[in-house]
Amino acid sequence: MKRKDYISWDTYFMGVAKLSALRSKDPSTQVGACIVNEEKRIVGIGYNGLPKGLDDSSFAWEKEGSFLETKYPYVVHAEANAILNSTQNLKGSTIYVTLFPCNECMKLIAQSGIKEIVYVSNKDEGKDFNVASFKIMEAAGIKYRQIKMEEITLNE
Ligand SMILES: O=c1[nH]c(=O)n([C@H]2C[C@H](O)[C@@H](COP(=O)(O)O)O2)cc1CO
Numbered sequence: 001m002k003r004k005d006y007i008s009w010d011t012y013f014m015g016v017a018k019l020s021a022l023r024s025k026d027p028s029t030q031v032g033a034c035i036v037n038e039e040k041r042i043v044g045i046g047y048n049g050l051p052k053g054l055d056d057s058s059f060a061w062e063k064e065g066s067f068l069e070t071k072y073p074y075v076v077h078a079e080a081n082a083i084l085n086s087t088q089n090l091k092g093s094t095i096y097v098t099l100f101p102c103n104e105c106m107k108l109i110a111q112s113g114i115k116e117i118v119y120v121s122n123k124d125e126g127k128d129f130n131v132a133s134f135k136i137m138e139a140a141g142i143k144y145r146q147i148k149m150e151e152i153t154l155n156e
């Protein structure tokens, strides 16, 4: 008889997103993304980090202070990295992301043909960029759902 406690597709793909987030050097917010095509194959993964060639140790990861001394002008968002890393056309695919996408990522998501967003946290709910993001998503006809993430235990 088959095992009953195997993980669902949602837990599997969000688990990959969460694992990717662990690679992030951002001390306050680690985001992971995993793009899955209509055949349930992973076609892109990413996390928030500096662009290729920039040294993680010589840039500030601050949230506050003068703009140029914060992380904001430099970091590539997890969703953007997952789209850039993708191995095929993303039309009709689903993005699993640990944090609801910002408006800049939402533009890329819509433009790349991704049709569904699955997310866990929406910590910036109500902020202008988050409201803009929902506007883009709804106008583009992208479906979305928030899921609770079960803990996955890895046994030896
Ligand atoms: O869509 C997103 N994707 C993404 O990768 N991020 C990253 C960028 C930053 O490194 C961090 C957000 O910074 P903060 O700690 O101010 O919330 O999360 C943030 C968002 C949405 O805010």
Ligand SMILES: [Zn+2]
Pocket (backbone or CB within 6 Å): 077, 078, 079, 101, 102, 103, 104, 105, 106
């Ligand atoms: Zn973003």
